[in-house]
Amino acid sequence: MSQSGSPLLTRFFNQPILLLVLTTLFWGGNTIAGRLAIGEVSPMAVVLLRWIAVSGLLLVLYGRQVRAEWPTLRRHLPILIAMGMFGFTAFNALFYIAAHSTTAVNLGIIQGSMPMFVLLGALVILRTPIRPLQALGVLVTMAGVAFIAAQGDLSRLAGLEVNIGDALMIIACLLYSLYAVLLRKRPPVSGMVFFTVLAVIAAITSVPLFAMEVAQGALQWPTPKGWLVIAYISVFPSCLSQIFFMRGVELVGPGRAGVFINLVPIFSSLLAVSLLGEPFHMYHAAALCLVLVGIALSERKSRKAATAI
Template identity: 35%
Template sequence: MVQSRRGASPSPYLLLVLPPLLWSGNFVIGRAMRDAFEPVPLTFWRWILAGVVLAPFALALTWRHRAVIARYPLLLIALGVTGVGWFHLSVYYGLQTSTAINAGLLMATGPMMIAALSWMAYGEALSLRYLAGLLLSLAGATVVIARGDAAALLALEINEGDIWLFGAAMLWAVYSVLLKRRPPELPPLALLFITIVVGAISLAPLFVWQSGFALGFEPGIETLGTLLYVSLLASLLAYQFWNRGVREAGPSRAGLYMYLMPFFSAVLSVIALGEPIAPFHVVGGGLIFGGIALAVMRRRPAAAAVTASEGE
């Protein structure tokens, strides 16, 4: 019975598809609502709302594991600051002035940073199969981001928003690699809750300095709907799936799934804006999925063949 239950558990490789989908919506909303929200209030209230929703389910659990939390203060602070608070703040600042092509290309550096940091921090082997998949997915993401137009890549110009987005990619890489050090005895829900608390606290002084004790945005259907999406779907749900995926698949393999964001963003544009499906969607998407499959699918060991040959 136990075996069947464990076998029914969703594969981390399937769960890792969902965070990029939800975060693609976050990027689209971040650009669409940049006039309604300043980056600091949007990031701050995003995590306050997420923490309030999660508290009834995680507060008692977190308290019961306070001794574990006390043993790893620096790690948990680093996770909360890099992956929760300041990653999204950097993204929202970047989206105010960066172009869609620049934003996509800069965030596409994230998987390479994760792979490099994993190698430096843990000596994680980067096989030729993995590197080939990484480059194939990067090529696919570039095709989608540039919309199949090589001239668009040659006309790139760097602006202030690009610096913020490059910093965001670095912060996410650090967060993803640090997740491997998470205390195994700390439940995932408690880990998420404590990092949300840390992230919100790290943003509070900046929020008060900018907005005082005002909301920092004009309440309305669009702004409240934005907060609900980024708090519940792009935060709570996406982070639970991502944290589990990194825990079970490793940061390098999980990082490859970030290449799905340009593809999902293009798909969302097709659905929401009625844009036609173009050849670059198909080619780029095929390269991304093919690269991920090449990198994460392990070759079957030839143990059975060896055993058979020894028995002869």
């Protein structure tokens, strides 16, 4: 990714740690936006308007490149549709619905377990073997997710007393893991062209969900505050985070960049407590520790190998 602007902008885009920290901060802020949207705009309206805004902007900036690389993109259209539908549309639809029934702290911690869902998805879909240390990491992380879903009382799981919002967020993570696994089969095109096409697909596949919301009489058009929430979601988690993350991967590689995803539940928790006044219970701390320890265990060997290389 080349930067042809000012020296200050060029220097900024050559700071991988700063770019990746901002990426996870914006993703953590998305959990706050999901909660702030309640009563201001309905979930499917958020999803549709978000992707219309993002895809419109990207088409203006990269439309010519999309047309130039269309022959390659067209050959991979089925997998692109699946990735946009599951990773962008379905994940975000469930995310914003879940925000109505659970806290931003819970959303962030469950979302922080995403690397483990991706690891399991790679095992099921690509038959990628899991090392013993990775398996232990999966178990520890899943224990953290279960602790959150049970609100610190594991006996609730026996009676299936799980918060619907937490359950929807777990399903959302499973769908996003499918998207992440399919990234290994992405077409050989530039990152921004790839992102532009997925954003357009997300906008198109959001329309049926929006129509269902209208048919059910659940549509709430954005209030002034709702428009501000959509503006934040469109600019920061949707656009800038994707650009910053792709640049971070370009600078330090996917392994090192992926470690920064561990910051998402931390930022989510801090923002939820400070901005929304949400309570942070001991079971939140325990679950957060389990999630982070589990991810650290699964990445320990790969980080050592990356350092050796």
